[in-house]
Amino acid sequence: MSRPVIPSPIRSLLFVPGNRRAMIEKSWTTGADALIFDLEDSVPDDAKDEARELVRAELHKASEPHxxxxxxxxxxxxxxWQADVQSxxxxxxxxxxxxxxxxxxxLQELxxxxxxxxxxxxxxxxxxRVFLLIETAKGLLAASRLAESSARIAGLAFGAEDFRLDMGLAPTPDGREVFYARSYLAxxxxxxxxxxxDSVYTHFRDSEGLRRxxxxxxxxxxxxxxAVHPQQIPIxxxxxRPTEKEIDEARRVVEAFAKAEAAHTGVVSLDGKMIDKPIVDRARRLLILAESESR
Incomplete structure (x- = not known):
């Protein structure tokens, strides 16, 4: 399945309550790669209509670049949900x-x-595009089929808090109770x-915990x-962000592969290690991310 390419890398996606005008206005300057105007959990039922109108107005007035x-x-x-989409x-x-x-x-109805x-x-x-938030055991088991249901599907996000609730799990300091689910979805x-x-880190004042x-x-x-708070974005x-060492290694991989292709060499190696297409593709993705960081 051929999916539309996302124009530039997305590293951070900040939730913004759809019924909070001041927070929406502030969100434009947070530096997040993506803003998620929320019409679900952060908006009570009696404020859904108001939130839809506010979000629609914000989307309409957005000007490039954003x-x-x-x-x-x-x-x-x-x-x-239908009224949300229509709005x-x-x-x-x-x-x-x-x-x-x-x-x-x-998803077919959507x-x-x-x-x-x-x-x-x-x-x-x-x-x-459509991004799927996987928050239940049933959703996790169906994730592959759901992702393949349409070329619109651009991302899979893990919702740890609701996943714990669905499974009846208590949170642990190292998150071991969701480690398998988190790994599987990736x-x-x-x-x-x-x-x-990846899922939100709800302790927004714990910078070191977020980093880990x-x-x-x-x-x-x-x-x-x-992300649930603007101060999480820089971390x-x-x-x-790729390190200088990672960037240098990626460049060397791409250059070695290009030289081997030009020489019609069947086997490509660098520093005694074999280089195959997945390694080259990964190096190219890293260089694209590094280039976007430098702009």
């Missing part, structure tokens, strides 16, 4: 985040509604060519992390 703009709609098991689809919306995602049929709304807005079919994301997005958790996410194969970016 972060990637996403909206977390309400779960497809609720009566709110926010427009040219500045990059994608929708679908919470508690576990139903293939619901796909149909998105096509209708894109058509009504004069947008090309498939313009709006593997599914890579296998389905989706962005792997983000480093582990990077080591597990995640590309990005959800997330710092951890996902």
């Amino acid at each position: 972060p990637f703009l996403l909206v977390r709609i309400n779960a497809t098991r609720t009566s709110h 926010v689809v427009g040219e500045n919306l990059f994608g929708l985040l679908i919470p508690k995602c576990e139903s293939f049929a619901a 796909k149909q509604l998105l096509e209708e709304q894109e058509r009504a807005a004069g947008m090309s079919a498939g313009s709006i 593997i599914v994301a890579r296998a389905t060519e989706c962005l792997a997005i 958790e983000t480093q582990l996410a990077k080591e597990l194969g995640y590309n990005a992390k959800l 997330i970016h710092e951890v996902f």
Whole structure:
């Protein structure tokens, strides 16, 4: 399945309550790669309509350059999600985040509604990306099938808090109770060519805890992390930023592969190690990220 390329790397995605005008206005200057205007958990039922109007207005007035703009709609098991989609689809919306995602049929219904709304807005079919928030055991087991359900699916995000709730798990200091689920979802994301997005770290004043958790996410194969507070953004970016050593090694890998291709050499090696296509692809992705950091 061929997925649309995300124009530039996404490392941080900041949740912003959709009914809090002051927080939305402040979010534009946080430096986050993506903003997620939230219509779900942070908005009480009696404020849903107000939040939709506020988010729609913010999306409409966005001017370039701006972060990637996403909206977390309400779960497809609720009566709110269709109105959410109908309210926010427009040219500045990059994608929708679908919470508690576990139903293939619901995604097909979402796909149909998105096509209708894109058509009504004069947008090309498939313009709006979809990001799946995996927060239940059922969703985790279905993650691969859900990710393959549409070329619109651009990312898989892990929701640790709701996953613990679904499984009846108590949080531990090192997060061991969700380690398997977290690792598995990163593997599914890579296998389905989706962005792997790690869960929020809710202790937003604990900078060292955030750093440790983000480093582990990077080591597990995640590309990005959800954030709940602006002060988390610099740390997330710092951890996902390639080091000079990593950049130098990636350049050497790409150069060695290019020389071998030019010489029609079947075997490529560097410093006594074999280099195959996955290693080269990884090096190229790292250099793209490094280049975006330098802009």
